[in-house]
Amino acid sequence: MTIKEIAEKINGRVICGEEKLSEVIEFAFSSDLMSDVLKVDRENILLITGLANLQTIRTSEMSDINCIVFARNKKINSEILSLAEENGMVLIECPHSVFKISGELYNAGINPLY
Amino acid sequence: MQYRFKIAGGDFSNAGTVASSVKKILRQLNIDHGVSKRIVIALYEAEVNVVAHAYSGIVEIDIDNEKLRVTITDQGPGIPDIPKAMEEGFSTASPQVREMGFGAGMGLSNIKRNCDILNITSEPGAGTNVEMITYLKPDAR
Numbered sequence A: 001m002t003i004k005e006i007a008e009k010i011n012g013r014v015i016c017g018e019e020k021l022s023e024v025i026e027f028a029f030s031s032d033l034m035s036d037v038l039k040v041d042r043e044n045i046l047l048i049t050g051l052a053n054l055q056t057i058r059t060s061e062m063s064d065i066n067c068i069v070f071a072r073n074k075k076i077n078s079e080i081l082s083l084a085e086e087n088g089m090v091l092i093e094c095p096h097s098v099f100k101i102s103g104e105l106y107n108a109g110i111n112p113l114y
Numbered sequence B: 001m002q003y004r005f006k007i008a009g010g011d012f013s014n015a016g017t018v019a020s021s022v023k024k025i026l027r028q029l030n031i032d033h034g035v036s037k038r039i040v041i042a043l044y045e046a047e048v049n050v051v052a053h054a055y056s057g058i059v060e061i062d063i064d065n066e067k068l069r070v071t072i073t074d075q076g077p078g079i080p081d082i083p084k085a086m087e088e089g090f091s092t093a094s095p096q097v098r099e100m101g102f103g104a105g106m107g108l109s110n111i112k113r114n115c116d117i118l119n120i121t122s123e124p125g126a127g128t129n130v131e132m133i134t135y136l137k138p139d140a141r
């Protein structure tokens, strides 16, 4: 699925990285635990998380994750936003829970990692 | 080539800036992406450990044709039992560190997985020294 299709499927609002909406994502990982994200081997995955802080972005930078969905409308402050923009990431805000987002995208054909 | 960076303990808003700088350097040097990724992940884990568990630290990076060596020396509480600390799941992280998404006790084992040689020494009450060596040719391991 393209990032644009993903955002539409989950009623998400893209808050930065609009120029990357046509990129295709095949795999996703849901986690609030950055230690777990850092063990992921595959690149170009979607991260679904409830954790909105600078370390979410830093961890994604190190892991070459370019697209993050924040569940339950977590507040994305300007510091988070500018670090994400600096790294060319797409951030998507979404009202749904991590569980619902994961379920919807799994049904739509996005693959799990483990 | 040599580089030197400082890490401030407790400063979570800057945790990762060293790993981020090194990631850019490795890209400029055209280091193999897979090799670079292992170095950057290991360094980030070790950098976050200084921020989470120590008071301050110095990172020294040494690159030659064959390998990259990272040495992180910190002032902090040290690690009384290193084999225990290496076990997955062992963590003394504070609630604040856990709120940041860390403190699962997985960092040191992930560092070990992502470098070719790992040496940790520590003087409890004084600090910790972490040395990580990674060979730059993907097949040199």
Ligand SMILES: Nc1ncnc2c1ncn2[C@@H]1O[C@H](COP(=O)(O)OP(=O)(O)OP(=O)(O)O)[C@@H](O)[C@H]1O
Pocket: A035, B045, B049, B050, B052, B053, B054, B074, B076, B077, B078, B079, B085, B086, B090, B091, B092, B093, B101, B102, B103, B104, B105, B106, B107, B108, B109, B128
């Ligand atoms: N630089 C350090 N100074 C003092 N103690 C440390 C240092 N690095 C690690 N430790 C000790 O070793 C433990 C295990 O470290 P490890 O990186 O594996 O897990 P963590 O940092 O607690 O959690 P995670 O890395 O999963 O976020 C830490 O909880 C801490 O007690």
Ligand SMILES: [Mg+2]
Pocket: B045, B048, B049, B102, B103, B106, B107, B108
């Ligand atoms: Mg750690």
